[in-house]
Amino acid sequence: MVTLSLQDVGARFGRREVLSQISVPCINGGGLTAVVGPNAAGKSTLFRRIAGIMPGSGRVHVAGASRGGICYMPQDTAANAVLTVFESILLAARGGSGRWRVSEAELARIDQVMALLNIVPLAFRNLGELSGGQRQLVSLAQVLIREPDVLLMDEPTSALDLHRQIEVLELVQGLAAESGMVAMVALHDLNQALRYCDQTLVIADGRLKAAGLTHEVVTEAMLASTYAVAARIERCRHGRPQLIVDGALHDEHGRDIRAA
Numbered sequence: 691m692v693t694l695s696l697q698d699v700g701a702r703f704g705r706r707e708v709l710s711q712i713s714v715p716c717i718n719g720g721g722l723t724a725v726v727g728p729n730a731a732g733k734s735t736l737f738r739r740i741a742g743i744m745p746g747s748g749r750v751h752v753a754g755a756s757r758g759g760i761c762y763m764p765q766d767t768a769a770n771a772v773l774t775v776f777e778s779i780l781l782a783a784r785g786g787s788g789r790w791r792v793s794e795a796e797l798a799r800i801d802q803v804m805a806l807l808n809i810v811p812l813a814f815r816n817l818g819e820l821s822g823g824q825r826q827l828v829s830l831a832q833v834l835i836r837e838p839d840v841l842l843m844d845e846p847t848s849a850l851d852l853h854r855q856i857e858v859l860e861l862v863q864g865l866a867a868e869s870g871m872v873a874m875v876a877l878h879d880l881n882q883a884l885r886y887c888d889q890t891l892v893i894a895d896g897r898l899k900a901a902g903l904t905h906e907v908v909t910e911a912m913l914a915s916t917y918a919v920a921a922r923i924e925r926c927r928h929g930r931p932q933l934i935v936d937g938a939l940h941d942e943h944g945r946d947i948r949a950a
């Protein structure tokens with residue numbers, strides 16, 4: 691099993707500190723970990739720091755890695771229109787290697803990943819012709835093909851319909867359980883965190899506000915203080931926790947209480 695630890699991880703854009711002293715002793719592989727928090731909290735920045743594509747302070751340590759390393763699926767899946775879906779996944783699998791020959795095993799693996807994501811019919815479509823949701827699925831294929839040790843997915847279901855959202859989260863949950871990889875997912879839909887993620891990190895204003903078991907971290911008090919919403923967590927008739935948001939919280943001047 692892979693484990694990830696973060697020690698005082700920080701980041702700046704120029705003189706502005708956008709991430710500060712994020713420390714998490716151990717994120718275990720095998721399950722899904724949600725990273726939640728308001729807009730501009732620093733979730734993508736944290737992923738970019740973990741993936742090593744942005745400099746900053748602190749230490750990111752991965753133990754037990756034996757496969758494709760750390761792979762980051764960005765939020766913005768803008769496409770290079772020149773490539774077909776198949777070519778883009780092949781290039782991602784190569785990770786920049788300049789080989790021309792494609793092995794049978796490589797072709798089979800690409801077919802397998804496309805089948806897992808139900809995108810086989812898109813194989814020879816141009817990336818520039820795809821819908822937002824289709825592009826998001828291709829982007830996911832591009833990271834899954836690399837068989838990551840640590841998979842960082844930035845809002846991977848934001849463009850997907852309800853059926854696809856469930857398929858994708860169940861697929862990644864299953865792959866994490868099978869491979870022991872660390873799988874982290876930045877989410878705005880906290881019902882997805884409650885349903886699929888055993889662990890949750892809450893980031894606000896570039897700081898870690900809470901970390902732990904999802905059902906202990908996603909609470910009505912956290913939703914009020916972090917998101918400024920009045921919300922309830924209730925069990926549905928199947929016994930699953932469901933988040934019901936009653937409304938936004940404002941101060942006596944009608945402003946977002948977080949601005950006070």
Ligand SMILES: Nc1ncnc2c1ncn2[C@@H]1O[C@H](COP(=O)(O)OP(=O)(O)OP(=O)(O)O)[C@@H](O)[C@H]1O
Nearest residue numbers: 703708727728729730731732733734735736765876
């Ligand atoms: N290229 C950049 N230059 C300057 N500031 C940036 C840049 N990218 C992000 N920031 C700032 O860093 C902070 C954190 O942004 P980040 O994208 O990590 O937030 P986020 O939690 O992923 O937000 P969202 O939920 O809206 O996607 C924000 O204040 C943002 O304006």
